[in-house]
Amino acid sequence: MAKPTGTWANYIPARDSRHRHACLTLYRHLLVLASRVPLPNNLPPHPSGPRAPLAHQVRKAFTRNREITSSRLVAAAFRNGYKGLAVLKEAADASNPRHAEVVDFLRSRLVEANRSRNAHDFTPEERRRIKENSKPKRPILVRVQGPPPLPESAKDMDPVEAATLLGRDRITAIYHYERASPPVPKEKLGGSGRRRVPKIAICNFFAPFIRYKKPQPRILSPIIRRRSDRYHKMVGEALYYEHEMQRAAELEDEWDRMVGDGPLKPEKGESEWPKGGGLGYKDSGQRVHVQSFGKTNMEIRAYITRMTYRTRIDFTLRSQALIKIIAEETELAEKEKKERKEERRRIYLERKTLKEASAPPRS
Numbered sequence: 001m002a003k004p005t006g007t008w009a010n011y012i013p014a015r016d017s018r019h020r021h022a023c024l025t026l027y028r029h030l031l032v033l034a035s036r037v038p039l040p041n042n043l044p045p046h047p048s049g050p051r052a053p054l055a056h057q058v059r060k061a062f063t064r065n066r067e068i069t070s071s072r073l074v075a076a077a078f079r080n081g082y083k084g085l086a087v088l089k090e091a092a093d094a095s096n097p098r099h100a101e102v103v104d105f106l107r108s109r110l111v112e113a114n115r116s117r118n119a120h121d122f123t124p125e126e127r128r129r130i131k132e133n134s135k136p137k138r139p140i141l142v143r144v145q146g147p148p149p150l151p152e153s154a155k156d157m158d159p160v161e162a163a164t165l166l167g168r169d170r171i172t173a174i175y176h177y178e179r180a181s182p183p184v185p186k187e188k189l190g191g192s193g194r195r196r197v198p199k200i201a202i203c204n205f206f207a208p209f210i211r212y213k214k215p216q217p218r219i220l221s222p223i224i225r226r227r228s229d230r231y232h233k234m235v236g237e238a239l240y241y242e243h244e245m246q247r248a249a250e251l252e253d254e255w256d257r258m259v260g261d262g263p264l265k266p267e268k269g270e271s272e273w274p275k276g277g278g279l280g281y282k283d284s285g286q287r288v289h290v291q292s293f294g295k296t297n298m299e300i301r302a303y304i305t306r307m308t309y310r311t312r313i314d315f316t317l318r319s320q321a322l323i324k325i326i327a328e329e330t331e332l333a334e335k336e337k338k339e340r341k342e343e344r345r346r347i348y349l350e351r352k353t354l355k356e357a358s359a360p361p362r363s
Contacts, residue, residue: 013074023062026081030058033088037102044110053106058084140210141177141321148176148320177321183328186336195333200322205231206312208319210326231311238304241297249293256292 013019034054043053065077090098189195198210207227209220 011071012069013071014069019074022078026078026085027058027062030081030084030088031055033085033092034058036092037088037099038092038094039106040103043103043107044114053110054088054102057106057109139180140325141318142180143175144178145175147174148317175317177317179321179325179328183332186332195329195336197329197333198326200319200326202319203228206315207231208315208322210322231308234304234308234311238301238308241301241304245297245300246294249297252293 034057035052037054039054061080065073068074068077087098087102090096091102093099184195186193186195196212198212200208201211202208203224205228207224209224
């Protein structure tokens, strides 16, 4: 079959309104017809609880085909859906042979679902034992108060020179990160017994993390997503106060200056406004300094910028600690590799010596 060319080569069904209307219409008709099929009371219960079994199968089929982009597979799915319409329409009559076929199909699927669920389920005693024996998750890094230790090459340097060489942020940091636990000994390594050196990865918002294995653990993705949302929200707020709120604050301050009897109008003899604000009144009538909207907005922007800067510094300190961990693991892996090579060499020489000693003398 020739590959489609032109417009159909880049056709994505989910972005076509005609395709979506056809899918929704077919889906609704299948659900309506599924609810009209009479089902016996002796069907096996669904493992997830009581529900309409036939409608559940329809939903599963549409969910399974949701990611399809191939035109050939989309056409095949539509053909199956239209065949299902005809089958369900005939199965609405309990005396029709189609009704027995639908019931047998549901019975087989429910039996298989229950068998699979029971095969992977644990008894309460097994769950309790697994929970007791499970080890608590230990963090990779711990925060330690105080600036990070300087390398050996920078300990004798002048503070200004060290700050220039290593970065001012590293010298002035009030905390740093260290490894939470020592490396795993060679005797406790599982699997093949070989140490797997992790790799450091950086997100699109510069947050570092370690990859230990593939595929990526399921618990890691939501953690990265939450950190990304929090960081981008902070950046978005900074842009909002820098552009939109700045102009609004200027207009508010200008309005306060224009109001004749407003709280920011200077009295007679006051030729200039206080820096960053104006004059207002307390409830008692006493005139006090009132901070302007512009200065308040500027302080908010400075605070968000400072928090963003601290976050970036935290990412830098984490990266330095993770790089140190990877260097330690790499060194241990190389050392253990050399030991394994020497052990294989020793075993080879022992076997060779034993073989030569047990061999009969040559005549």
